[in-house]
Amino acid sequence: MSYDKTLGEALRRQGVSRRGFMKFCATTASLMALPPSMVPAIAAALEQARRPSVIWLSFQECTGCTESLTRSHSPTVESLILGQISLDYHHTLQAAAGSAAEHAREEAMKENYGKYLLIVDGSIPLGNPGYSTIAGISNKDMLLETAKGAAAIVAVGTCAAYGGIPKANPNPTGAVAVSDLIKDKPIINVPGCPPIPVVITGVLAHYLTFGTIPELDAVGRPKVFYGETIHDRCYRRPFYDKGLFAESFDDEGARKGWCLFKLGCKAPVTYNACATTKWNAGTSFPIQSGHGCIGCSEPNFWDMGGFYKALSVPNDPVTLVAGAAAAAGVAAGAAMAMRNRKAKADAKSKHQTVTIDDLEK
Incomplete structure (x- = not known):
């Protein structure tokens, strides 16, 4: 582990050109929704930034968050950022095992006390310590011990952020989120099952650049990535507004790309960057x-x-308010579509030209 090298030095040692570095800074600014004028400031900050120590703890999880993170295509923001932090402990990615692995975690905590970034994926079981342990240490005890010296905590994935699937009824392990146990540290929730890779690294880039956590919403998510619903930015939204909905996954509407709301799509009440950032290097996302x-x-x-x-x-009171609002939206969309179709039909029968102004009257 080397803690005396700046990020700029590490990049030059790896043969990254100044042009490539500035391109990376521009991409980072774009990811964080910052104006181009901030690129020089990001470059200056990263040039002098020390490689931060990162400790990654995996508790009750499926490894999907790590799998998501490693699904990057070189060269990418993900690989560049993760190549410049000192990832000192990660069950899935580290070569060490057993006592050597725990020694690496303890050394990283000692040498970087108060400065390291703690990343957690997976929920924490409180029902019985034996439900999930690492080196004979319960998840709860390891989290509390490691969090003491952390500068900030990133809860990666919905399990760490909110309890996720392990916490679902009837919650047999007594699973809780990181924020249910840690109250004295800044926590950034990066939910998703799993989260989008560039969302994870975008948060790391923000912290690395500014030394602070990004602006968060009411449930601890970075607003830059979770500030709008998927529905707001979905390419199927125009069909929703027209009242055009697929009735099954293989009907004519589905083949034409109509809205999937009637098939259970939760995009109207889900905040995430899926519709804009997408997955697999921007190839697609579930709705697409x-x-x-x-x-x-x-x-x-x-x-x-x-x-x-x-x-x-x-199905339950939790969705009642959101469901009522969304249903009203569907009704309004359907009414607008019916009115438009009637106006067009009337105009066609009278051999008239229909304008937008006509339809809005």
């Missing part, structure tokens, strides 16, 4: 692939009604 959003970046998403039932038919 023909499947409705399941709302995985929201608290208690597993218990918020069936994945194939529209929000207008809520």
Whole structure:
């Protein structure tokens, strides 16, 4: 572990050109929704920034968050950022095992006390310490011990952020989120099952550049990535506004790209960057692939009604308000579509030309 090298020195040692470095800074500014004028400031900050020590703890999880992070295509923002931090402890990615692995964690905590970044994925079981342990240490005890010297904590994935699937009814392990146990450290929630890779690294880039956590929403998510619903930016939104909905996954509407709301899409009440950032280097996202959003970046998403039932038919009180609002939107969209179709039909029968002004009257 080397802690005396700046990021700029590390980049030059790896043969990264000044041009490549500035391109990276521009990409970072774009990811964080900053204006181009901030690129020089980002470059100056990164040039002098020390490589931060990062400790990654994995608790009750499926390794999906790590799998997501490693699905990068070189060269990418993900590989560049993760190549410049000192990832000192990570069960899946580290070569060490057993006592050597725990020694690496303890040394990183000691040498970087008060400065290291703690990343956690997976929920923490409180029902019985034996449900999940590492080196004979319960998840709860390891989290509390490691969090003491952390500068900030990033809860990666919905399990760490909100309890996720392990916390779903009936919650047999007594699973809780990181924020349920840690109250004295800044926590950034990066939910998703799993989160988008560039969302994870975008948060790391912000912290590395400014030494602070990004602006968060009411449930601890970075607003830059979770500030709008997927529905607001979805390419199927125009069909929703026109009242055009697929009735099944293989009907004519589905083939034409109509809205998937009636098939259970939770995009109207789900905040995430899926529709804009997308997955697999911007290739696609679930709705584009023909499947409705399941709302995985929201608290208690597993218990918020069936994945194939529209929000207008809520299964429990949690979805009642959101469902009513979404249903009203569907009704309004359908009414607008019917009015437009009637106006066009009337105009066609009278051999008249229909204008936008006509339709808005």
